[in-house]
Amino acid sequence: MTAVASDASLLASILGDIAALVGCESPSSDLDAVARSADVVAQVGMQRLAVRPERIVIDGRSHLRWRWGDDLPRVLVLGHHDTVWPIGTLETHPCRVRDGVLRGPGCVDMKAGLVIAFHAIAGLPDRTGISLLITGDEELGSPSSRALIEREATGCDAVLVLESAADGGALKTERKGVSIYQVAVTGRAAHAGLAPETGVNAAIELAHQVLAVAALADPARGTTVTPTVLSAGSARNTVPARAELAVDVRVRESAEQTRVDDAIRALRPAVPGAAIDVTGGANRAPLESVASCALYDRAVALADELGLPRLARASVGGASDGNLTAGIGVPTLDGLGATGGGAHADDEHVDVTDLVGRTALVGALIADILRRPVFAGPSRSSAGGR
Structure with a gap:
């Protein structure tokens, strides 16, 4: 076990934050519930990042954005806090940890991914050039946030999507x-x-x-x-x-x-x-391998440096907001969130043992991109600016 993976204090903090987010139910179709969830996400994020997010409400749907630096961002870290689970699910599917597995509605899709993002960014000595965007309608197909996501991604060197990993912790390098x-x-x-x-x-x-x-x-x-x-x-x-x-x-x-x-x-x-x-x-549009291959290679090299298991890659049928950013020509790597399974199903769960290592990987990948750009995507002027 690596020193990173054995950090019990960090793991306890991560688990507490996941429980806080999962404990606020946020079905996409319930605007009030999503607004309450945005409050909780903002509060947890502020505790870790020491910065208040910008709250962006579009068509009644609540999205959150953190930015660091005066210039436009170079790395977009992307996630969502809405879920498919109706209010009351916690009564039958409580958030709990048992035998190294965390369960609860929306834990793997994708509230654990948000917490990984918070802790990964919090661990960076210099956050200049990072944008963290957390939307509230991804499970509906991002009707209100699509334009926001595309504007935020335009001109970035890379987009890192904190959706859950594929089987065995594989990164999602292709999405249909x-x-x-x-x-x-x-x-x-x-x-x-x-x-x-x-x-x-x-x-x-x-x-x-x-x-x-x-x-x-x-x-x-x-x-x-x-x-x-x-x-x-x-x-x-x-x-x-x-x-x-x-x-x-x-x-x-x-x-x-x-x-x-x-x-x-x-x-x-x-x-x-x-x-x-x-x-x-x-x-x-599809997220094709050409959009993710350079970022995947970097992630593999960084995982090796951190002493983490070698990262596999996977092609999956489900779409995410990563499809949107890849669709406008920005390098995009998906599946950087929690390992586990059962998204949208009764056995939704997170593998606790991978959380700290995953956090270290995301932080290292952000820092590496900021040091060495991957690719200059479409300019903001050519895409209509902001």
Whole structure:
């Protein structure tokens, strides 16, 4: 065990901070709960960083930002404090530590990551050039914070995302991009018993479209196209005049996102008289390995210097705000938060034994980037500034 990993005092402080954050429930859809959570996150952050954050409220959603230095930041440390868990979850899933495992709603996704960020930055003698942005709507797809995240990342040398690690502590060097569509079918109602032939059955048309959409998947390229929520009709004895289909698309490559988008927009009716309307589109571009490879190599070298286990890399299907920063051309490394598992599930948990080492790694990586820039991303002027 390394000296870093054996620092019992630091570990106790980290665990206490995680418990404080997990103890304030913050479901994304509850604006008051997210505001209360922002209060707690700000308080814990102030205790560790000795600086009050800027509170940014957009469409009623509470985000927090710390900045150090008079110039625009060079390293963006990114996280979120909202969760998927409803108020009252703590009654059945209390925050507790047992046998080296911490449990509680939102612990691994991603309140432990926020605490790692606080302690990592607190340990740096010079914080000039760092921005720490913690948003309150990531689990909803970042509707209010997306522009804020992209503005804050523009011009940075690197973005470090404190989402949880992949299995075994692997860093997330690739994330799939996400597209979301709604396919609406309009037919014509008719009595199902008296004159069904005079109607145009939107449900039958939707069945054709479900098969057409599903056929766009390409498993060999990691592209999934999944029909999800379907609805049709208004009464048992009426030919459906309306039907709708939700579609979830995940892709590893930007070219695949474009291919699927073109194909979905080109859908045409198979049932005479039916009409199709497609809405939606790309929500997040893929985080491709080219955006993360240089940062990953640095993290591996630093982990070796710190005496930590060698870091693996992983490609995952879920998206994060790292997709947004990679999508504007800024080097981005994800999965730097806690190791554990069970995100969004009843067995959500954090591996306590890795917390101190992970904190040391994040701090070392920030300091290394500030010393040696990775890559000058798109300029703020070319991106419309702030």
